[in-house]
Amino acid sequence: MARLFGTDGVRGLANGQLTAELALDLSVAAAHILTERGEFAGSSGSGRPLAVVGRDPRISGQFLEAAVVAGLASAGVDVLLLGVLPTPGVAYLTGSLGADLGVMLSASHNPMPDNGIKFLARGGVKLDDAIEIAIEKRLREEWQRPTGAEVGRVSTYDAAVADYAAHLVRTTTKPLTGIRVVLDCAEGAASDAGPKALQDAGADVTAIHAQPDGLNINDGCGSTHLENLQVAVLKDRADVGFALDGDADRCLAVDHEGNVVDGDQILAILGIAMRDNGRLKSDTVVATVMSNLGFVQAMKRAGIGVRQTKVGDRYVLEAMKASSYSLGGEQSGHVIMSDYATTGDGILTALHVLERMATTGSSLKELASVMTRLPQVLVNVPGVDKSRADEDAVLAAAVAEAEAELGDSGRVLLRPSGTEPLVRVMVEAGDAEQAQGIADRLAAVVKQQLAL
Structure with missing residues (x-):
């Protein structure tokens, strides 16, 4: 199964790939993993862990926030709602308020229909890959639910923006x-x-x-x-x-x-x-x-x-x-x-x-003006076997030829996409026309040599 977590949390079409059920389950799993790893310090003053939750203004953030809060509180975590706040603001308050966990609901620069969930550890730092993988593995597991006075409390922190x-x-x-x-x-x-x-x-x-x-x-x-x-x-x-x-x-x-x-x-x-x-x-x-x-x-x-x-x-x-x-x-x-x-x-x-x-x-x-931007051309070559980009001798020779042509006045970068079957060809040169010509030439070699 493909990983849920990308390079910046879990993102997708809100109420499509990213549902309320998934948001709740991810929050429960995150609470469990971080508790077991000793990340929680009972900083709420109640002996229970404390989480802060912020979001951007997308309408989908309202139901996703409710789902995240439900998941955390049901796992015995106290929650402070920060309201609409930038991601770095949530990171800052995770640290300054001594919270054990921060949650930001946003899809950053993506279009409005998308949304995302980003978890932050104590101090407002991003979770490392190992913790994200562990959270995914614990989704929807059977667990002993707290009851009575052991469930989390939810309150609003009105001074977040200030x-x-x-x-x-x-x-x-x-x-x-x-x-x-x-x-x-x-x-x-x-x-x-x-x-x-x-x-x-x-x-x-x-x-x-x-x-x-x-x-x-x-x-x-x-x-x-x-x-x-x-x-x-x-x-x-x-x-x-x-x-x-x-x-x-x-x-x-x-x-x-x-x-x-x-x-x-x-x-x-x-x-x-x-x-x-x-x-x-x-x-x-x-x-x-x-x-x-x-x-x-x-x-x-x-x-x-x-x-x-x-x-x-x-x-x-x-x-x-x-x-x-x-x-x-x-x-x-x-x-x-x-x-x-x-x-x-x-x-x-x-x-x-x-x-x-x-x-x-x-x-x-x-x-x-301290720096002069060199013309930079990026060409995406789709439908190729990106796994062979570093191994093909003909392609390597073409890159070497281009680098020799550019000398110290430019550079070539071939970068396989992390999410799609394509290779990105980037060329910088002192002249835009030269950069475009070399990029197009290398893209043609990539297409010919790495065709699926």
């Missing part, structure tokens, strides 16, 4: 007074927390797409649709714009001229800022193999090392933990600042980019 926003502001040291910001909240989980945090830090904030109705999350807005933000920044003559996704764990930006500033550029800005103030551990940033070569080159010029991982913020986080690095991220806008957060945090990212602008007196365009 506590989280205050935490974010405390991570900054310089007021953002005078900086005009447009913040696209994606009709999502940060529609309250995002504007509040930036305003409390001193910025002049115009919030757009900040009126979620349960149906409009990510609909033509947020980090996957930057067009409205570009228009709003130019119209308002703002200094900068930021776009979050549905659960606000990622952030992309737009400068005062409407130019997009992606996750690689943001990572470069923060890497140099943290190096300058002595907070960049080992003078190293963690990124993925999909990071633009221009980013790697810029970090080399700045004397900053780059540790590259597989694609996925969980792999970035694993590498950061292993070597105690303080900054990592992805081109998509997932940025992890481990001094302040256990996961990517879009609002935190925006605040620290703004602080760098305030500290240096530079515009975002000037800060982002």
